Amino acid sequence: MLDATDLTKTYDTADGPLTVLDHVSLSVSRGESVALTGESGSGKSTLLHCLGCLDSPDSGEIILDGQALHGLGESGRAEVRRHQIGVVFQSLNLIPSLTVRQNLSFQARLAGRVDEDWLAALTDRLGLAGLEDRYPEQLSGGQQQRVAIGRAVAGRPALVLADEPTGNLDEDTADRVLTLLLDLVRETGAGFLMVTHSPRHAARMGRQLHLEAGRIT
Numbered sequence: 001m002l003d004a005t006d007l008t009k010t011y012d013t014a015d016g017p018l019t020v021l022d023h024v025s026l027s028v029s030r031g032e033s034v035a036l037t038g039e040s041g042s043g044k045s046t047l048l049h050c051l052g053c054l055d056s057p058d059s060g061e062i063i064l065d066g067q068a069l070h071g072l073g074e075s076g077r078a079e080v081r082r083h084q085i086g087v088v089f090q091s092l093n094l095i096p097s098l099t100v101r102q103n104l105s106f107q108a109r110l111a112g113r114v115d116e117d118w119l120a121a122l123t124d125r126l127g128l129a130g131l132e133d134r135y136p137e138q139l140s141g142g143q144q145q146r147v148a149i150g151r152a153v154a155g156r157p158a159l160v161l162a163d164e165p166t167g168n169l170d171e172d173t174a175d176r177v178l179t180l181l182l183d184l185v186r187e188t189g190a191g192f193l194m195v196t197h198s199p200r201h202a203a204r205m206g207r208q209l210h211l212e213a214g215r216i217t
């Protein structure tokens with residue numbers, strides 16, 4: 001479903017060029033959960049951003065559900081992000097002027113897949129029933145995290161990308177949130193790639209990839 005081949009990415013820095021991705025290849029199937037680990041600065045976020053159409057690799061191919069993403073311009077990438085990809089990042093990027101209900105339905109509308117039953121079930125499963133009309137600033141960090149997860153799967157995307165989605169939570173809450181996230185992506189049949197620093201969380205995924213010196217090991 002997601003096939004990335006030979007991705008390279010080099011940043012220009014004050015100390016000269018820094019190669020962060022050095023011919024990285026990986027695949028994620030529908031319904032599969034994959035952990036991406038690696039030391040701080042090893043390029044995990046860069047890779048996730050390239051796969052999520054938030055950035056472009058310098059070279060290499062990315063095919064998502066048969067569509068080539070690597071040659072797309074900004075508007076083509078935005079289109080793929082809206083319809084095909086759900087993201088949960090540590091900075092949750094909830095829309096502050098929209099309520100919980102509106103944050104979820106907005107994403108489903110963007111994806112062109114509004115399913116009121118699914119959104120209601122999602123709200124319930126996320127433990128957000130009763131909080132639908134609150135704004136993000138009126139929620140706890142854990143509640144906001146669950147809204148962000150709901151938003152990532154609200155439009156039933158083909159691919160869900162998460163960058164340390166439980167990084168800000170205490171261990172018990174993080175475990176519960178990860179269980180929820182794994183259940184929801186499994187139910188939607190999305191492929192799931194998650195950056196994590198936690199070996200325990202990585203072990204709960206179907207497969208683990210490790211990024212080191214710009215390469216997958």
Ligand SMILES: Nc1ncnc2c1ncn2[C@@H]1O[C@H](COP(=O)(O)OP(=O)(O)OP(=O)(O)O)[C@@H](O)[C@H]1O
Binds near residue numbers: 011013041043044047
């Ligand atoms: N826009 C940029 N310009 C220059 N260098 C960058 C840029 N973005 C990232 N880098 C550098 O590229 C390397 C990889 O960064 P990246 O954020 O992908 O790592 P990471 O594995 O996600 O790290 P962490 O676990 O700390 O979040 C780092 O050395 C970082 O400083």
